[in-house]
Amino acid sequence: MSQIIKPKSISGFPEWLPAERYIELKWFDTIREIFESYGFCSIETPSVEALEVLTAKGEVDKEIYVIERLHKEDGEKEARLALHFDQTVPMARYVAQNFNELKFPFKRYQMQRVWRGERPQAGRFREFYQCDIDVINVDNLPLYFDAECPAIMVEILQKLDIGSFKMQLNNRKILAGFCQALGIDDFVPVTRIVDKLEKIGADNVKKQLLTELSLSDAQANQILSFASIKSSDDGFAKAVRDLGVSHPTLDEGIDELVFVINTLNNLVKGNFEVDMSIVRGLDYYTGTVYETRFTDAPSYGSICSGGRYEDLAGNYINKKLPGVGISIGFSRLFDYIRAQGKLPKGRQSPADMLIVLFDESQRLWAIDLAKQLRNGEFLAAGRKMNVEIYHSATKLKKQLSYASEKGIPYVVFPPADPGGMPELKFMDDPDRAQEALTKLTGF
Amino acid sequence: MSQIIKPKSISGFPEWLPAERYIELKWFDTIREIFESYGFCSIETPSVEALEVLTAKGEVDKEIYVIERLHKEDGEKEARLALHFDQTVPMARYVAQNFNELKFPFKRYQMQRVWRGERPQAGRFREFYQCDIDVINVDNLPLYFDAECPAIMVEILQKLDIGSFKMQLNNRKILAGFCQALGIDDFVPVTRIVDKLEKIGADNVKKQLLTELSLSDAQANQILSFASIKSSDDGFAKAVRDLGVSHPTLDEGIDELVFVINTLNNLVKGNFEVDMSIVRGLDYYTGTVYETRFTDAPSYGSICSGGRYEDLAGNYINKKLPGVGISIGFSRLFDYIRAQGKLPKGRQSPADMLIVLFDESQRLWAIDLAKQLRNGEFLAAGRKMNVEIYHSATKLKKQLSYASEKGIPYVVFPPADPGGMPELKFMDDPDRAQEALTKLTGF
Numbered sequence: 001m002s003q004i005i006k007p008k009s010i011s012g013f014p015e016w017l018p019a020e021r022y023i024e025l026k027w028f029d030t031i032r033e034i035f036e037s038y039g040f041c042s043i044e045t046p047s048v049e050a051l052e053v054l055t056a057k058g059e060v061d062k063e064i065y066v067i068e069r070l071h072k073e074d075g076e077k078e079a080r081l082a083l084h085f086d087q088t089v090p091m092a093r094y095v096a097q098n099f100n101e102l103k104f105p106f107k108r109y110q111m112q113r114v115w116r117g118e119r120p121q122a123g124r125f126r127e128f129y130q131c132d133i134d135v136i137n138v139d140n141l142p143l144y145f146d147a148e149c150p151a152i153m154v155e156i157l158q159k160l161d162i163g164s165f166k167m168q169l170n171n172r173k174i175l176a177g178f179c180q181a182l183g184i185d186d187f188v189p190v191t192r193i194v195d196k197l198e199k200i201g202a203d204n205v206k207k208q209l210l211t212e213l214s215l216s217d218a219q220a221n222q223i224l225s226f227a228s229i230k231s232s233d234d235g236f237a238k239a240v241r242d243l244g245v246s247h248p249t250l251d252e253g254i255d256e257l258v259f260v261i262n263t264l265n266n267l268v269k270g271n272f273e274v275d276m277s278i279v280r281g282l283d284y285y286t287g288t289v290y291e292t293r294f295t296d297a298p299s300y301g302s303i304c305s306g307g308r309y310e311d312l313a314g315n316y317i318n319k320k321l322p323g324v325g326i327s328i329g330f331s332r333l334f335d336y337i338r339a340q341g342k343l344p345k346g347r348q349s350p351a352d353m354l355i356v357l358f359d360e361s362q363r364l365w366a367i368d369l370a371k372q373l374r375n376g377e378f379l380a381a382g383r384k385m386n387v388e389i390y391h392s393a394t395k396l397k398k399q400l401s402y403a404s405e406k407g408i409p410y411v412v413f414p415p416a417d418p419g420g421m422p423e424l425k426f427m428d429d430p431d432r433a434q435e436a437l438t439k440l441t442g443f
Numbered sequence: 444m445s446q447i448i449k450p451k452s453i454s455g456f457p458e459w460l461p462a463e464r465y466i467e468l469k470w471f472d473t474i475r476e477i478f479e480s481y482g483f484c485s486i487e488t489p490s491v492e493a494l495e496v497l498t499a500k501g502e503v504d505k506e507i508y509v510i511e512r513l514h515k516e517d518g519e520k521e522a523r524l525a526l527h528f529d530q531t532v533p534m535a536r537y538v539a540q541n542f543n544e545l546k547f548p549f550k551r552y553q554m555q556r557v558w559r560g561e562r563p564q565a566g567r568f569r570e571f572y573q574c575d576i577d578v579i580n581v582d583n584l585p586l587y588f589d590a591e592c593p594a595i596m597v598e599i600l601q602k603l604d605i606g607s608f609k610m611q612l613n614n615r616k617i618l619a620g621f622c623q624a625l626g627i628d629d630f631v632p633v634t635r636i637v638d639k640l641e642k643i644g645a646d647n648v649k650k651q652l653l654t655e656l657s658l659s660d661a662q663a664n665q666i667l668s669f670a671s672i673k674s675s676d677d678g679f680a681k682a683v684r685d686l687g688v689s690h691p692t693l694d695e696g697i698d699e700l701v702f703v704i705n706t707l708n709n710l711v712k713g714n715f716e717v718d719m720s721i722v723r724g725l726d727y728y729t730g731t732v733y734e735t736r737f738t739d740a741p742s743y744g745s746i747c748s749g750g751r752y753e754d755l756a757g758n759y760i761n762k763k764l765p766g767v768g769i770s771i772g773f774s775r776l777f778d779y780i781r782a783q784g785k786l787p788k789g790r791q792s793p794a795d796m797l798i799v800l801f802d803e804s805q806r807l808w809a810i811d812l813a814k815q816l817r818n819g820e821f822l823a824a825g826r827k828m829n830v831e832i833y834h835s836a837t838k839l840k841k842q843l844s845y846a847s848e849k850g851i852p853y854v855v856f857p858p859a860d861p862g863g864m865p866e867l868k869f870m871d872d873p874d875r876a877q878e879a880l881t882k883l884t885g886f
């Protein structure tokens with residue numbers, strides 16, 4: 001025998017046991033079903049892009065993995081390729097490249113793995129799934145989509161039953177206009193500091209505004225008052241205006257966010273909060289921004305974020321392509337619920353039924369029955385069943401324990417007399433009773 | 444504006460337009476549905492493994508991609524990681540690593556991307572999907588699975604409607620025993636040469652058997668007669684025995700293959716052929732082997748291959764784990780049908796219906812109707828619809844052409860009088876008529 005290599009997981013590259021994967025797949029199905037129910041189409045891009053595409057925006061703060069052929073010959077020239085670190089950059093390249101083939105507004109979803117070579121820790125992986133939706137249009141994009149996108153994500157998070165969470169909204173124009181009204185021309189450094197409010201607290205934010213940006217005490221106080229404004233409806237508008245500053249960009253941002261929060265509250269109930277401290281550190285957002293946190297674990301960070309950008313693909317094409325998008329950090333969300341022990345109980349087989357064999361002579365009968373059950377020809381309303389046939393006519397106890405250990409809810413016994421009806425036995429696992437019954441009866 | 448980068452695809456890394464992806468996704472759904480209907484569970488492994496895991500079997504004939512952090516610091520020690528080139532090696536590591544958590548026989552499916560740095564050409568990609576099933580057991584694995592696995596794959600290929608194809612079967616013990624009976628002790632070099640029969644022809648195979656392996660003319664002729672035997676049932680057994688050689692391993696192989704082809708013919712009709720020239724070049728197959736070819740394009744190579752192996756995970760664990768597995772080369776299969784123009788017409792939106800707006804005041808009504816349609820509360824039998832609302836109350840012609848261009852089959856018009864019934868118009872695209880009607884009515 002050759003040398004034994006100890007099989008182990010690689011830090012930051014998660015993989016799940018079959019019963020966990022069973023639930024992960026159900027989550028993906030739910031997400032996809034809801035994305036599609038709003039008419040978003042699926043695309044996938046390759047896992048790799050030319051390195052120059054990934055670094056086109058200049059400085060990249062994500063740790064990129066490059067790939068290289070192990071047996072590359074010396075001096076062999078090949079384009080440098082790297083694994084994508086998000087789905088936005090590849091989508092921008094895709095939209096520019098296929099501009100003439102796509103119909104706009106282009107509404108797409110993308111559920112793929114992305115890679116970042118960051119130091120792994122709880123909730124931060126090196127390989128993970130993201131589930132993104134974006135809407136892209138040419139020249140102008142209706143503000144309606146700034147509400148539809150987060151509404152879809154909240155519908156999904158509600159359906160996944162992840163516990164209490166809050167999606168926080170803001171509009172970067174509000175802070176930009178507010179700063180300009182205060183005489184602060186460049187608001188980006190202000191967003192970087194305000195972004196840390198939750199983490200370092202109001203006192204430290206004020207200190208940094210004073211020392212790092214040389215703001216006056218009055219300016220810093222105004223910004224802190226501003227950043228503390230929250231509301232679950234359009235009440236934030238009055239609170240901001242009550243601070244007594246005025247600017248066209250501020251007004252524009254307020255009007256947009258009022259429209260978005262009111263439309264949102266029509267689309268899906270609950271879970272939203274306008275929060276003036278949410279600014280997203282990323283420079284490319286220009287309007288509405290979103291972040292989502294667990295109510296009881298805000299420090300875990302955002303599990304669903306995004307925003308509006310004025311120009312998606314300016315690096316690749318001479319068209320103005322504004323968009324709005326939002327992304328679920330799928331793996332970190334799933335892993336959080338998993339680590340808390342709050343995942344529903346999965347199972348190691350998707351089979352609904354196991355046909356047991358008393359005697360090898362029953363195999364042909366079993367094959368035929370399994371075919372009918374799989375094709376929906378046996379049960380009412382064409383319900384299709386996933387069916388395993390036990391592989392040998394061994395002791396019944398062994399066959400039943402196989403069903404039990406794999407979580408297969410029903411066992412089918414061959415008829416006592418040839419031509420008789422098979423008998424159906426429910427394995428009586430309360431955790432799976434409802435799921436099994438619904439599949440069998442439709443109720 | 445920053446510098447324009449011309450967006451382009453990377454050779455060997457396929458990506459599809461939305462309408463093609465629409466069909467690709469349906470294919471994945473079909474494959475998964477059939478895998479699960481036989482009780483195979485899903486697993487996924489990370490895209491990367493430790494390099495030592497991928498090269499554990501010694502010489503690797505696949506071109507491996509290693510990955511490395513772009514900003515790795517000089518002298519930083521990290522385990523060498525590489526993208527997996529198939530799903531069998533990662534599964535072996537997974538099974539060994541999680542041995543105590545898994546129930547055996549372990550039946551799993553895996554549908555992931557794999558990477559090989561080979562020179563791209565028609566049907567050969569550097570990044571592609573494979574769809575694998577394997578059954579692994581401890582110590583012994585019933586021969587029944589040697590028939591169930593290829594039956595599942597043929598059921599899938601029939602359902603995908605890929606045109607005429609043939610799955611060819613053999614058992615490596617037959618050739619091994621046959622060679623031993625002829626006094627050829629090492630049959631592996633013989634398999635390597637016989638494997639080329641289709642490509643180089645009988646004369647060249649004979650020449651290589653004579654010159655490279657120094658076989659006698661009689662031996663070479665016997666092997667060529669043997670390799671030309673084919674049958675769609677167990678008739679091959681008599682043909683082999685009629686060659687007048689005998690050996691226990693030969694008999695064992697014939698008995699196994701007779702059982703497999705007879706069981707297969709009970710499980711799913713047609714598309715199978717026993718072919719003594721099919722030997723699979725890979726050393727690790729020890730019994731039944733499978734290859735699948737298009738009838739009208741055999742030279743495109745195999746689109747679905749596999750076989751039985753005696754010991755899956757000997758590199759990682761001190762247990763004997765025999766298995767049988769088979770894999771669809773998904774991307775090469777899909778690309779072949781796509782390139783032939785034989786894919787069904789896909790569409791750029793999964794929406795079944797577009798609600799148009801005559802007036803912005805109808806939006807709340809539309810939002811409410813869309814919600815009911817998506818939840819299955821509007822149509823009979825709880826049928827759920829995918830519904831888009833047009834984003835603005837612009838000219839009707841523009842809204843209708845959006846539905847038409849994205850392939851959305853139905854348009855919903857707001858009622859003429861408030862409280863009236865909305866009107867449903869079918870966009871009358873014959874290519875989509877049946878699909879749309881089935882979804883709407885259930886028939």
